[in-house]
Amino acid sequence: MAATQKKNSPSPNASRSGSGAGSSTDSEAALALNEKYFYNMSMTSDNVPLLVKKKTSNGNGSGSYNSEAAADGQRGITLAWQDLSVYVPASKSGGVFHREKRHKPFKRVINAVSGIVYPGSFVAVLGASGAGKTTLVNVLANRAPGNVVVDGEITVNGVAQGRFMRQLSGYVYQDDLFTGTLTVLEHLTFMARMKLDRRLSSWERKRRVEELLVELGLKKCENTRIGIPGQVAGISGGERKRLAFASEIISGCPLLFTDEPTTGLDSFSAQKIVGMMRNMAAKGKTIICTIHQPNSQVFSMFDQLLLMAEGRTAYFGPACDAPAYMAQLGFKLPQNYNPADFYIRTLAVIPGKAEESRKTIREICDSFAQSDEAKSIEEKVKEEVMQHDFLNASSSSLASDSLADHGLLGERIRRPFYATQLYWLIWRSMLDSGRNPRIHIVRTIQKIVLAFLIGFCFFGVTLDQKGIQDIQGAVFVFITESTFPSMYGVIHVFPYELPLFLRENKSGLYRTDTYYFSKVISLLPAFILEPTIFVTIAYWLVGLRATYEAFFITIGVVILTANTAAACGCFFSAAFDSISVAITALIPFDYMLMITGGLFINLSTLPAYIAWAKFISWFMYANEALSVAQWKNITNIECAADPTLPCITTGAEVLATKSFNEGHFFADFIGLICLYTIFHLGAYLSLIFRSRRQ
Numbered sequence: 001m002a003a004t005q006k007k008n009s010p011s012p013n014a015s016r017s018g019s020g021a022g023s024s025t026d027s028e029a030a031l032a033l034n035e036k037y038f039y040n041m042s043m044t045s046d047n048v049p050l051l052v053k054k055k056t057s058n059g060n061g062s063g064s065y066n067s068e069a070a071a072d073g074q075r076g077i078t079l080a081w082q083d084l085s086v087y088v089p090a091s092k093s094g095g096v097f098h099r100e101k102r103h104k105p106f107k108r109v110i111n112a113v114s115g116i117v118y119p120g121s122f123v124a125v126l127g128a129s130g131a132g133k134t135t136l137v138n139v140l141a142n143r144a145p146g147n148v149v150v151d152g153e154i155t156v157n158g159v160a161q162g163r164f165m166r167q168l169s170g171y172v173y174q175d176d177l178f179t180g181t182l183t184v185l186e187h188l189t190f191m192a193r194m195k196l197d198r199r200l201s202s203w204e205r206k207r208r209v210e211e212l213l214v215e216l217g218l219k220k221c222e223n224t225r226i227g228i229p230g231q232v233a234g235i236s237g238g239e240r241k242r243l244a245f246a247s248e249i250i251s252g253c254p255l256l257f258t259d260e261p262t263t264g265l266d267s268f269s270a271q272k273i274v275g276m277m278r279n280m281a282a283k284g285k286t287i288i289c290t291i292h293q294p295n296s297q298v299f300s301m302f303d304q305l306l307l308m309a310e311g312r313t314a315y316f317g318p319a320c321d322a323p324a325y326m327a328q329l330g331f332k333l334p335q336n337y338n339p340a341d342f343y344i345r346t347l348a349v350i351p352g353k354a355e356e357s358r359k360t361i362r363e364i365c366d367s368f369a370q371s372d373e374a375k376s377i378e379e380k381v382k383e384e385v386m387q388h389d390f391l392n393a394s395s396s397s398l399a400s401d402s403l404a405d406h407g408l409l410g411e412r413i414r415r416p417f418y419a420t421q422l423y424w425l426i427w428r429s430m431l432d433s434g435r436n437p438r439i440h441i442v443r444t445i446q447k448i449v450l451a452f453l454i455g456f457c458f459f460g461v462t463l464d465q466k467g468i469q470d471i472q473g474a475v476f477v478f479i480t481e482s483t484f485p486s487m488y489g490v491i492h493v494f495p496y497e498l499p500l501f502l503r504e505n506k507s508g509l510y511r512t513d514t515y516y517f518s519k520v521i522s523l524l525p526a527f528i529l530e531p532t533i534f535v536t537i538a539y540w541l542v543g544l545r546a547t548y549e550a551f552f553i554t555i556g557v558v559i560l561t562a563n564t565a566a567a568c569g570c571f572f573s574a575a576f577d578s579i580s581v582a583i584t585a586l587i588p589f590d591y592m593l594m595i596t597g598g599l600f601i602n603l604s605t606l607p608a609y610i611a612w613a614k615f616i617s618w619f620m621y622a623n624e625a626l627s628v629a630q631w632k633n634i635t636n637i638e639c640a641a642d643p644t645l646p647c648i649t650t651g652a653e654v655l656a657t658k659s660f661n662e663g664h665f666f667a668d669f670i671g672l673i674c675l676y677t678i679f680h681l682g683a684y685l686s687l688i689f690r691s692r693r694q
C-alpha cells in the first residue's frame, strides 16, 4: 500500500527523508508541483487543498474522517511524518520559484522532512526566523492556512491525518484570543460546555474545570476578568498563557501543539510554562512546541529537540545529545553559552553572509540526513507508515465504521448537541454585551431623547393639508431613526470578533452557522426594545393616528426595519476586513436605499435604470406600510381655507401621490422579512468564505 501511495506522490523531490540532500532545486520542485497538481488544488470541505487530501487520505475514506472520531485522551499518540514538503504561494519578488504562465507559483518552505514523536514526548522545534517551524507544526496539526500545499505522509497512531486532528489535538497559538470581558472561570465553563463529552454530568464538568484551575495555578484569579491587552485590565501575561493551555487541554486531548508559548513572558513565567508542558508530557501527552530563544534553564527541560534550518532537519533527537552531535560536526558549544542561542545562530542565514550561511546549513542538514539518528528515525517512520498501510487494507472490511471506533485514537467524544452549542454561544455573547452596560444605557437614553425631540418637533399634527406632509415626514423620520443607529451599531461586530471566531471555528469548537445564529439571536433583544421605546414615546407626542391597530402596526414595522437595517449592517460588517472600509462601502448603499424610499421622489418617476433599487429598499417597504397604517380608510382630511388651493380629502389620494398602494401592505411586510433574511444569509456566506479562505 505504501508503495502505491509513493507512486502517486506528487513529490518533486527524490531526496531521502529528513535531508533534502541531492534534491532538485526549490524552483524546479515548485515548477513540478505547479505543473502536475495545479488542477487538483481546489479546496475540500475540510479547507485543505485537494492535493493534501489525496496524499493524506488512506484511500478508503479515512481522509474524510468524521470529526467525531476524536479521542478523549485515554490513548497516547504517536505522530509520524514522512517526506513531508510544504509549499506556499510565492511572491513575485521571491526569486526561488518558477513563474508559470497560467499557474500561481509556489515555493517550498519545508523540504522532505521526516520524523516521529511518541506518547509522553516533549519536542521543542528550534530554528532561526523563517526556518519553517510554525509551518511544520501547523501542517502536523492540520491547521495550515488554505493557501498552503502539503506533500507527504502524516499518520496519527497509524491513521492518515485528517480533520479529526482538530478534535484530537489542542493548539496553543502565540497570540491568545479570548472574550476579554469574561472571567477565567466563565471562560473555562464555556469551554467545558463546548468541548467536553455531552454525556458528562454538570458536576463532572465542574470538577474538570476545578482540576484545571488548580493544576494550572489559575485558582487565585478564577473570578478575575481575562481583560484585553492595552484596553481592559485583566490577568497577567503568564496567566493568559496558562488559560490558553487550560482551554486546549480541557477535553483531555492527548496531543498538544504550541507555537512560541513563551514569547512576551519574563524568564520566570516562561520557565513555568515550559515546566508545565514537561509535566503534561510526563503524564503521557505528546507535545510539540516551537520556541524562540529559550534560556539555558528552559532549554534543559526539553526532552526531544528538532533543529530546523531553511525548511530542513538539522537535528532531531534527545535534546541532551544535541551538543555532542553538533560538536562532532565542528560546532562545539562554547562554554557558558546558551545552547539555543548557539544553534539558532549557527543555523541562521546571516545578512551579508547569506551564501556562506546557506553552505553551512546545507552541510549540517546533509550530515544529519546521512547520520545514524536520521536512519533510525526513517526506520521507525516506515514502521508507522506500514501500520497505516495495513489499516488501509483492513479498513475496507470495516464497512462504514471509522477507524477511531476501533480504539486507534481513543474513545469517541460525543460533541454537544447543536442546541447546547447555540445556548452557550448566546450565553457568552450576552455576558460579553452585559459586561458593558454603559453602551446599552447610553443607547436607551439616546432613544428616549430622540423620541422626545422628534415628538416635540412634529408635536400635535392635524388631519389637514399641512398635516399630510407632517405625518409623512414623521413616518419617514421613524424609519431613518430605526435604520441608521441599527445599521452602524453592528458594523463593528464581525471585524472585532472575527479573529476569535476564525480560530475557534477552525479548531472545530463550533460551526459557522451556530456562531452566526447565536449572533443574530443575541442582537434581537436590543433591536426589539429600543424601537419599542422610541415609537411608544414619539407616536403619541407627534399625534399620529390614535388607533391601537395603527400604533401596533407602527411598532411592528419599525422593529422589522431596525432588524433589517441591522442585518444589512451585519452583512457589510462580515464582508469587509475593516470597520472603516465597511462604513465607506455602506454610505452610498444606504443613500441609494433612502432616496428610493418614497419620500424625496415619487417612485413612479424613478428612471428605469435605478427603479429596481426600490425593491431592495426597506425604506420603501416600511414607508408604504407605515403610510397605509396612517391613511387607510381616512376620508375626512380638511381642505385649506383658500378654496383655490388644491385639496386632498382621502387617505387613498395621499397614498396615490406617493405611488403607494393599500393592497401592498402584506407584501411590504414580506419584502422586509425577505430583505432581513437575504442580508443575514449574505453575512453568513461571507463568514463561511472567510473561514474557508483562512
Ligand SMILES: Nc1ncnc2c1ncn2[C@@H]1O[C@H](COP(=O)(O)OP(=O)(O)OP(=O)(O)O)[C@@H](O)[C@H]1O
Pocket (backbone or CB within 6 Å): 088, 089, 109, 127, 128, 129, 130, 131, 132, 133, 134, 135, 136, 145, 147, 148, 290
Ligand atoms: N501561508 C503562507 N503564505 C505565504 N508564505 C508563507 C505562509 N506560511 C509560511 N510562509 C513562509 O514560509 C517561511 C517559513 O515561515 P514560518 O512561519 O514557518 O517560519 P518560522 O520558522 O516559524 O519563523 P518565525 O520564528 O519567525 O515565526 C517564511 O518565509 C514565511 O514567509
